Amino acid sequence: MKWGKWDRRRVLSAVLGLFSFSALTAGLRVRRASAEWLRPPGALPPGDFEAACIRCFRCAEVCPPQCIRFDAWLPPAEADTPFVVPADRACTLCMACTEVCPTGALGRIERQPDLIALVVKMGHPELSKDRCLAWNGKGNCHLCHDVCPYRNQAVTLSGDRPRPEFHPSLCVGCGLCEEACPVDDQAIRIRPLSEKTKAPS
């Protein structure tokens, strides 16, 4: 093939082809990531949740920080169902989504901090002390502690140079700490609950 054949049309089709390829693979990337996404508060356990959620979008519609995402490019079980991606935007624990869910996929929860601390469990915290600026000595950061609605319980600061410690049993998994963490690859991550990490009820 001679270079002369690369007229405008060919170049455009090539660009278009590359574009669609990246769009497609972006879909694949998303597919892998969803294993790390969280369900909104009050969600039924995996399996029961997919059976009850009619994918009506009402939880996302009323969410004040717009942290509930619906992604259609996912396997059928998860396509267009609600997910919170805290690194993007975290849940502020307003419980509005649980008030409008028509099916009980999100169980109704009163906006009482003490009650929320007891019943909400969106995920569990995982701190990488290698990446955390307070632990690896690159900074005096304690943002995660400052934004946590349950600070001094779910996150505590200790030591003469304050460093955060996370206490999974007291953390509701809202992800506000992950959203606030200034490290590119967040040092604190809220992981979805899997069978083995599920807190005893």
Place this chain on the structure above:
Amino acid sequence: MLLVPLLHLIQNVADSAGVTTSPWTGWVRGLPSLGRPAASGAPWSVGLYGLELLDPLATLGLLAARSFSWSWLLGAVPAVVLVVFLGRYFCGWICPYALVVGASNAARSLLAKLGVRTYDLKVPPATAYGVLLILLLATAVTGQQVASLFYPPAVIGRALGKVILFGSAGAGAVFIGALFLFDTFVSRAGFCRSFCPGGAVFRLLSIPSPVKVVRHAPACTNCGACDVVCNFAQSPMTDRLDQDCERCGKCVAVCPTDALGLVLIGGGKKSPGART
């Protein structure tokens, strides 16, 4: 005659009313909230001051995948009662996809004027029962609410919400676009007539409906105006299935000789149509 554009307008307003409670009506949430968001949802599921409405198809899906709950049954009651009385009115007056069908019918007549060939495949309407059955079986077997991925009111509701909140509609728009092309080039109003799972539910429920288009054949001059105007590609005078009539009344309004009328069987005339 004058009634046709008016009916179009009213129905389009009614269609958007079906999604009025979606995010674009922030004003709804400006109303006193009585402790919870005042209004939310698309036609698939609506909440308004604590009143909860569910599409009967959503109720069926929930019953298939989960155990029984009164609230799901109660949520569907208003829709069921209305459809039993008014027939498939939902399809013409509430379903947001009716706008797409209207656009596709308009595109068809435009294409016809331009001399572009389109097809009108007549798929047996009972096919929709098959679609409904397959989706409910899939829901029961997989334990996932799959009908919501293929039912236009649910898809459009989500797509609109995503456009408004996040600026992109995603795969839902692709699906609706594909249906538009199918309706435009392959089968006129084909999806609603022959494939829509919710339409199948409404078809069944509308059997006893006492509100019907009646014919007064001697007055008909065979002008064909009603055949053109019917959103559901029916021939209101000669070949019409009441179960597939969305009670839009456009054929009644367009008929120049009053050969068609929309009546309440056992009652007086409900809408006598355009008087000349």
